[in-house]
Amino acid sequence: MEYGFGIDIGGTTVKLGCFQRDGQLMDKWEIPTNRDNGGVSILPDVAESIRAYIRSHALSDSHILGAGMGVPGPVEQDGTVNRCINLGWGVFNAAETLSGLLNMPVRAGNDATVATLGEMWQGGGRGFRNVVLLTLGTGVGGGVVIDGDIVYGTTGAAGEVGHLCVNPEETECCNCGNAGCLEQYASATGIVHMYEKALSSYPGQTVLSDESLYSRPITAKDIFDAAKANDGFARSLVARYTHYLGLACSYIGDIVNPEVFVIGGGVSHAGSILLEGTEAAYQKYVFHACRNAKFRLAALKNDAGIYGAAKLIL
Amino acid sequence: MEYGFGIDIGGTTVKLGCFQRDGQLMDKWEIPTNRDNGGVSILPDVAESIRAYIRSHALSDSHILGAGMGVPGPVEQDGTVNRCINLGWGVFNAAETLSGLLNMPVRAGNDATVATLGEMWQGGGRGFRNVVLLTLGTGVGGGVVIDGDIVYGTTGAAGEVGHLCVNPEETECCNCGNAGCLEQYASATGIVHMYEKALSSYPGQTVLSDESLYSRPITAKDIFDAAKANDGFARSLVARYTHYLGLACSYIGDIVNPEVFVIGGGVSHAGSILLEGTEAAYQKYVFHACRNAKFRLAALKNDAGIYGAAKLIL
Numbered sequence: 001m002e003y004g005f006g007i008d009i010g011g012t013t014v015k016l017g018c019f020q021r022d023g024q025l026m027d028k029w030e031i032p033t034n035r036d037n038g039g040v041s042i043l044p045d046v047a048e049s050i051r052a053y054i055r056s057h058a059l060s061d062s063h064i065l066g067a068g069m070g071v072p073g074p075v076e077q078d079g080t081v082n083r084c085i086n087l088g089w090g091v092f093n094a095a096e097t098l099s100g101l102l103n104m105p106v107r108a109g110n111d112a113t114v115a116t117l118g119e120m121w122q123g124g125g126r127g128f129r130n131v132v133l134l135t136l137g138t139g140v141g142g143g144v145v146i147d148g149d150i151v152y153g154t155t156g157a158a159g160e161v162g163h164l165c166v167n168p169e170e171t172e173c174c175n176c177g178n179a180g181c182l183e184q185y186a187s188a189t190g191i192v193h194m195y196e197k198a199l200s201s202y203p204g205q206t207v208l209s210d211e212s213l214y215s216r217p218i219t220a221k222d223i224f225d226a227a228k229a230n231d232g233f234a235r236s237l238v239a240r241y242t243h244y245l246g247l248a249c250s251y252i253g254d255i256v257n258p259e260v261f262v263i264g265g266g267v268s269h270a271g272s273i274l275l276e277g278t279e280a281a282y283q284k285y286v287f288h289a290c291r292n293a294k295f296r297l298a299a300l301k302n303d304a305g306i307y308g309a310a311k312l313i314l
Numbered sequence: 315m316e317y318g319f320g321i322d323i324g325g326t327t328v329k330l331g332c333f334q335r336d337g338q339l340m341d342k343w344e345i346p347t348n349r350d351n352g353g354v355s356i357l358p359d360v361a362e363s364i365r366a367y368i369r370s371h372a373l374s375d376s377h378i379l380g381a382g383m384g385v386p387g388p389v390e391q392d393g394t395v396n397r398c399i400n401l402g403w404g405v406f407n408a409a410e411t412l413s414g415l416l417n418m419p420v421r422a423g424n425d426a427t428v429a430t431l432g433e434m435w436q437g438g439g440r441g442f443r444n445v446v447l448l449t450l451g452t453g454v455g456g457g458v459v460i461d462g463d464i465v466y467g468t469t470g471a472a473g474e475v476g477h478l479c480v481n482p483e484e485t486e487c488c489n490c491g492n493a494g495c496l497e498q499y500a501s502a503t504g505i506v507h508m509y510e511k512a513l514s515s516y517p518g519q520t521v522l523s524d525e526s527l528y529s530r531p532i533t534a535k536d537i538f539d540a541a542k543a544n545d546g547f548a549r550s551l552v553a554r555y556t557h558y559l560g561l562a563c564s565y566i567g568d569i570v571n572p573e574v575f576v577i578g579g580g581v582s583h584a585g586s587i588l589l590e591g592t593e594a595a596y597q598k599y600v601f602h603a604c605r606n607a608k609f610r611l612a613a614l615k616n617d618a619g620i621y622g623a624a625k626l627i628l
Contacts, residue, residue, distance in 0.1 A: 074603050077461075082603065130468050144569065147391075151460055153571025154444050157603035160568045165599040168561060176601060247482060251565040254474045255458065257467025285479040287490060289388050289396065289471035 003059060004314045005050055005067035006118075007098075008111060008305030009033065011086040014046055017306035018053060021065070021314050023122050027053070028306060039088040047101035066105035068312030069098060070114035070305045074156030079108040082156050107312040111305055113150050113159050115264070116143030118308030123299035124262040132258045133298065134161060134245070136267035136274075139175075140183040140190075144256060151256075162187070164251055166244045186245040188220040188267050194237050195223055206233035224270035238277060246281020253282065253290040264298025271297065317373060318628045319364055319381035320432075321412075322425060322619030323347065325400040328360055331620035332367060335379070335628050337436050341367070342620060353402040361415035380419035382626030383412060384428035384619045388470030393422040396470050421626040425619055427464050427473050429578070430457030432622030437613035438576040446572045447612065448475060448559070450581035450588075453489075454497040454504075458570060465570075476501070478565055480558045500559040502534040502581050508551050509537055520547035538584035552591060560595020567596065567604040578612025585611065 001020060008015040010033060017028040031049050034041045050067065053059075071094060073084035079095025099106035109117070116125070116133035125131035129148050135141040140162030144151040151158040162183035163176050170180035184190050195218060199209060207226050208218055226234035249261055261282075263275065279295045286293075300307055315334060322329040324347060331342040345363050348355045364381065367373075385408060387398035393409025413420035423431070430439070430447035439445035443462045449455040454476030458465040465472045476497035477490050484494035498504050509532060513523060521540050522532055540548035563575055575596075577589060593609045600607075614621055 146460065146465055151570055153604070154573045155571060155603050155606065157601060158569065158571040160571070160601045160603065163601035164565055164568050165561065168599070178599065178601070180599075247479065251478055252569055254478050255472065255566055255569050256465055257469060257472040257474070259468045285482070285492065285494075287471060287474045287477035287492070289469050289474065290467070292469065 002063050002065050004065045004310045006306035006308070006310030007046055007067060007069040008114070008309055009042065009046075009069060009071050009087065010111075011035070011072065014042070015302070015306050016046070016049060016053075017303070017310060018057075019307070019310040019314060023307070023311075023314070025303070025307070028303065029053075033087070035088050037088075038090065039084075042087060043094065043098050043101060047098060050102060064104055066107070066313040067098065067102060068114070068309035069094065069106060069108045070111035070309045071108055072111045075108050075110045075152070076156040077152045079106070080156070081108070105313060109150055109152070109309075109312060110143065110156060110159070112141035113143030113145075113152070114308035114312065115300075115304035116145050116159070116262070116308065117150060117311045118300055118304040118306070119262045119264065119298050120145055120148075121311045122307050123304060124264070124296040125260050128259045130256070130258040131260055131262060132159075132249075132252050132256070133262045133264060133304075134249070135265035135298075136187060136245075136263065137265040138187060138189055140187050141265070144252070144258075146256060161248055161252065164248045166247050182244055182248045186241050186248070191220045191223055191237055191241050191267075192218060194240060198237065199233075202233045204232055207231050208233055220267055221269070224267075224273060228273055238273060242274065242277025243281045246278045246283075247285050249278060249282045250285035253286040253293055257290050258293055260294040260296055262296050262298050264301075264304065268297055316377050316379050318379040318624045320620035320622070320624030321360055321381060321383040322428070322623055323356065323360075323383060323385050323401065324425075325349070325386065328356070329616070329620050330360070330363060330367075331617070331624060332371075333621070333624040333628060337621070337625075337628070339617070339621070342617065343367075347401065349402050351402075352404070353398075356401060357408065357412050357415060361412060364416060378418055380421070380627040381412065381416060382428070382623035383408065383420060383422045384425035384623045385422055386425045389422050389424045389466070390470040391466040393420070394470070395422070419627060423464055423466070423623075423626060424457065424470060424473065426455035427457030427459075427466070428622035428626065429618035430459050430473075430576070430622065431464060431625045432614055432618040432620070433576045433578065433612050434459055434462075435625045436621050437618060438578070438610040439574050442573045444570070444572040445574050445576060446563075446566050446570070447576045447578060447618075448563070449579035449612075450501060450559075450577065451579040452501060452503055454501050455579070458566070458572075460570060475562055475566065478562045480561050496558055496562045500555050500562070505534045505537055505551055505555050505581075506532060508554060512551065513547075516547045518546050521545050522547055534581055535583070538581075538587060542587055552587060556588065556591025557595045560592045561599050563592060563596045564599035567600040567607055571604050572607055574608040574610055576610050576612050578615075578618065582611055
């Protein structure tokens, strides 16, 4: 039996998994991310945790194929990280560094892109070779896999679909400094922001204005739930959400013409109302030869990162 | 010495070239495109022309590496053409067919994508591995090369950048059936159409309204020339042209993060006024990590297609 490790480095925890070559997850665990001193101990902590696992399971070195790693920032094909604000990392070769610590082959990629590989291998994109993943959470991330290979891009920034400018008229700024980014509308925070801006001018009745029903701030889930219950205001917000998301998918379709869009992240739990609206907007805007792309929900949830990271090496 | 042939099939002529392995063009010539009967004789005519060249130059079969072909429509990686309206072709494997006629290896690709490969090999994208070509002519075409390889897309429709929806508010239709496509603004016909729609409401003076200066319909070149001579109306049209083109380039940048955009086609003769405006709009809209992409003019003009086609096989 041969093994590989998948590592998904996040701002608060590092997820780790030990996989068999065929994709079977043997074990998964987490360690805290220590961001002190520019995150210098993150990779040593990861190496120590993996070595401890190897010892306790008495795995033979000759059966270990290596480790893959997803990093929350731009990563070039050779493993060079181009700054990682969430971890405090600057520019250095993270794959080489961890490989030196573990004495095994290591490859690295951007976390969203690596998750795309995971969903293609064992999740919602299984059976496809041209896959785009969109993760709809606090922000919007994405990854592009063409013909089975990750598209890294020149500076490791391919798949930055959250910053596609879907509304050039927008005057409010995105966190990135631009204005009109997909993430400003089609994220969990984006739809809540659209709700806050539109509520006072909505002429009809809506369950979302009844503060007694919610003893806490309205969330993206509340809005999608209200839309499913046919609340007109909530439906208009979801329509705007899916309009922008489908428009962005049409850009991806026209440029790389994927077989399948896999939709993940917290907002994807909204399910078919999200998929159907997004696909309708995609069909409206995309070039006719790209209309047969499929829309699927992600299947691996928070494990997509460790699956894809392991796939980098297996 | 080893040789390969490059074939660029257009609606009225087929361009052919014989190349040395290192990219040196030995000879180029053209034959008419016979579109009668669904274009059945196009590939036999091409085969006959190449065989005649081989005979007259007494080339030995063992020195011929094969032929590459660019086709004006979507082409899958295996050479399958998915309809080619300009040639009357339906769905069939054009590479296999020509290979059978010539008894040599043949590969095929979409014409704009193949031209991208040509510009990367011997033209404006030389020295780069991640290249996007935009051809600004009657329409807007494009091709995407990542890590030296053509991106074909699932249905051969990757790089259809002329149909990126840059103006979702547009009500007039594009030839493709959608509305708001890049091609409706950033093509030679697009800028003339913007001129025709805006002229009557332009409050100032403009050389473009003086019919006595032009004894023929205004062209894209006239508009760019007037803008270079500081005509305010012409500058506003060019600004709108480069706004849309730069916005579309930002979509390409965010998704595939190329090193260089190569701008070709008839409109590219406008030169620096076009490049500078487009790059400024790109910088405004693209994600910050993608801002270092370069903008270059295409260098091979009408020969990009035969160069890239030959590169498919060499």
